[in-house]
Amino acid sequence: MNEISGKPKTTTEIEPVNDGILIVGEKSFLGSQLREILASCGIKINDLQGFNYIFQLGDFEKIEFFLKKATGASAKFLLILNEDVDTKLSKKAEEAVEKFIQAQKLNAKIIKLSGFAGEEIEAVKKILKIAFSHTSQKTFSLTGPGTFWEKSKKSQGAVAKKRFIFWGILSALLLFLLTFPITFILANIFLGTVNLKNAREAVFSSKFEEGKREALSAQEHFTSAENGFGQIVPVFYLLGREEQVREIENWFKIGQDLGGATRHLVEVGQEGQKLARLILGQAEGRIDELLARVAADVSLVEGELALIEARTVKKPPVLDKNLEQIGSLRKNLVKFKNLLGVAPWVLGLGEKRTYLVLFQNNFELRPGGGFIGTIGFLTFTDGKLDLQVEDVYTADGQLRGHVEPPKPIKNYLGQIHWYLRDSNWEPDFPTNARQAAWFLEKELGIRPDGVIAVDLAFVKKILALTGPVDLGDYQEKISSENLFLKAQIYSQEGFFPGSTQKKDFLSSLTHALFTKLAMENRQPAVSWLGMGKTIEEAAQEKHLFVFLKNELAQKLVSEQGLGGEVKNVKCPAPNGKCLDDYLMIVEANLGVNKSNYFVKREIKKETEFENDGIRSKIVLVYENTSPVNISFGGVYKNYLRILLPASSILEKIKIDRQELDLAREIDKTTAFGKIATGFLVEVPAGNKKEVEVLYKIPLDSSWEEFTYQFLVQKQPGTENDPFGLQIFASGWRVLETNFPVAKSGTLSYNGDLSVDRFFKIRLTRGPL
Template identity: 35%
Template sequence: MKKILFILLVSGLILGSLGGGCGWSAAQVARGILGGQLKIKNWELKITRWCFGGLPLVNQLDRLLDNKTYVVLLQNNTELRASGGFMGSYVVLGAKGQGLSDMRVEDIYQPDGQLVGHVDPPAPIQQAFGQGWWKLRDSNWDVDFSVAGEQIAWFFEQGGEKVDGVIAINLSFVNLLLGYLGEVKTVTYDERVTAQNLANLAQTYSEVNKEKRDFLGAVGAALFERIKTIGPMGQIRLIGLIYKELQNGQILIWMKDKDVEQEILEKGWGGGLGNYGGDYLYIVESNLGANKANCCVQRMITQDLQLDEHVIREKLTIKWTNTSEFSDPKPPVFWGGNYVDYLRIILPKSARIQSVMAESKLLVEKPLDYQYGIQDDRYQVEEKDRFKIIGFWAVVLAQQSLTIQASYQLPDANYSSILVKRQPGIESFPYKLIVEGKVVVSDTIDRDKEYTWTK
């Protein structure tokens, strides 16, 4: 497992290792890191820095490997959260001057139980669960991972884990590995694991057999053994696949070291909201129904713009369909159910909200109370840096659909472009942009995309 996960920190290095003496040196360094044999000041590392100094994080290798501890979040995106999914387990990777020194898989509830003191939860978490406190397992809440990563690290440290960096990956990423590598057989469990059955097996071992940590560790070991058999070129193609996931925002990284964190944000790997200067749309869903309903939820988004001389009038329509067979989980064969989603819509800060409707119900602008039980009659608005965030409940019952519409204006806007962001953990969704009654975009959003229109 450690070689699969720590490869995220050296993928840029390996991608650059395809030619000449520079390529040979980079390959040697990468093998040393992954094999725990790297000496920070050896001549291979110096040559690699000289050759590939322009690649991401290459000049930071000393700092990345100097007595550092990284946490890799194993998120289940069939229970969607802001950074991708519910954090059920995690991997701790230790790095010292000789490379990787330690690896262990843990259940998220282990450090959760060590938290001293009390932290008030965000209101939607309190309304969903009514427990009165904020815990590590729900700490990937902020829509900006450069903020959430720091909060996650804080919770881990209160639970006794040293953290120098956080890497968030999803169950869908492990499925991607299985799709590339093929079926694997676990040594300690009599299971043949595939991309098709991993989610159900992981949930069964978690909720029924109570052996989630050991099972995921066994899957990781089996994947590593398979990776060893695919040869150097197969491994390089695998690195390319991982790099693509980074570029598409399905893997997120936060680093405590501010210089390294800044480089990650500049590469677009940090899950930040960015500094885009045009129109902006980012839909963030959080499944607070204590189920895996995102196995069975699809959404489609339509944005309708009317361009007046001094204002852009926009109507945003989101329609979800929940194909869950049952309203509640039926272990061990079905883990979905009603989709209890706290939705946040991120817009430009200048947006003036006109109305929010769920089907035919007009919501009122009013803050959520810190009470148990969801208040689906209202929406709340907050400002964050360059953005305005509309938050409200969107509950999609099993075998039903839900449509919401948000109308707003952008005054004094001279925009002719929009950035549409895709939330980690969501593979894709259909998107349509209508400007002055004309469809100018009909596309699938499988990564962050920018569109322009003519006034």
């Protein structure tokens, strides 16, 4: 073979190569180059039957095995080490070879390489020259222009530094190009969401200009986010994410639409505020034109919200808080739009309207809400509001002739005539409103277009919304906390029929409230949206009622919960198999005092299902916390009526476990499709009283499945009394309920009667 170039440290002589060669670690790049060069020279490679040379470049853990192979075959052994990659195995291999050399067991050489990165063929030539030369040198250190896996330290540092700078700049640029659109999009989404939140809060607080600015900013941010997303849409298409593109683009549209709807809602709020100022006489303008603009804007916002609801099949997580109120807001806008349709009639556009206002003191409780001590005349002339307050005794003093009162008024109150002040004798407000309007016409010759009833709890809610009001004539600040006591002092203490003190106090209070509601220091004193919520809450809790002679207007009023009707339950079951249950506790304080301020009540109902019907027990617990010597407290003289289903059978009534004679001691009548059972219950100051009423409702024994419905209605004027319901359904299996079950084994509800409560249970025969 041809001579191989190279310059070992000692004089060498090239020997001929006739036999085979064994290469250990030939899978490395250097090993493969060594094999290729030797094979091209016609030398046998890795023939275990005959070899004179062993080149070991790897598999150092097997060094002992190959050293023995070399010894047994009298072969020349060459250990080739990469100095640039120092490992424990290579060190051990070097130590093992040195031991064999020292023991003169074989002809071995150690070749240490460094600096041959990219110069592997040159390294192979030098290795072969050493292998096939006669030299006594045992260890060789060869240095090339670079390392096998790295450059020499000097050149490596310079090259690496340049490469690092280049790749660093390139990576930073790529990272910036990739992340900037995403960062830009996320930042705009975040800012847009914050803007929407701020806009919503501003609108609900009547800070309309701030709300408009925030809504506009929200639109701009979501538009910017959409434009930014357009730059990276191709990436989504490359990844096959077309559906996600449509979904994300829809989210941006929702954000923009929310901003637009909020801006238009601001306009509704501003116009509504102006409308209120026009009505209250704080501004000038055409109410009819403003009503038309408000109606148009409400329709626009309602349509925008409907579009947003249609888009939100899948809600964007970042907009979830802004979307959760859309459903209820849209419903309220629809209600408001419907009310705007009858507003011209209600506001007296073209014809003056007069409404009788009943101020009911619910601390002297009556079936319709409270004793009517004061009345008012609310008039609208072309939209302009005026309220005049009058003592009810002034009107009652002008009644001519005799009107027979309900028997309890005659028997327990001692009134031989019936007057406007006692006209709210029924728990059904439309009935009371008609009766009050009848009395007003008989007493003062006024035929009202409607009747409105409010109690102290309603006024208290308004004061909680507006904050305290100053009564200059009385040098007093009236708040929700001191309302009753101040009203008692200025309207009841030392009162006699014909005096004006009640009228004067309520006139001053209502005037102060209207002033507060209109404008205060050129800023709205309260949120009109908050006012709407307060009115809705007062209606649900039976502290505010409205009755209008216009049938369409009254229908809309009733739909808002302002009607105050005694209701009936309708069967929803397709097979008509329903058992309807009903309860209403109706009280009338006939003690000529305000003891209801001190009276607490708790209502419980236990119902047991039997094979042929249900048997129920109602338990009423009264506690009169009134001090004995207080002027407006005392005995709670309560004419109590229990309204039950017409199909019910009264079984027992007990007062403190003493059973009443159903034939002689109770009044049994029918009213509003119900059975009414009335009797007197007196609770002395500082005492308790318990009333039990037991009744049964028959059930068709052939029914295998049916729906039980129970409606319990709150009496007007009462507070949030505790209410508990327990149903024992032995022999029946419950399929469905509309209320959470609080106790296993029975159906149990523990809550209050802040509003009417409706319970529905679907049952089938079988174990619970």
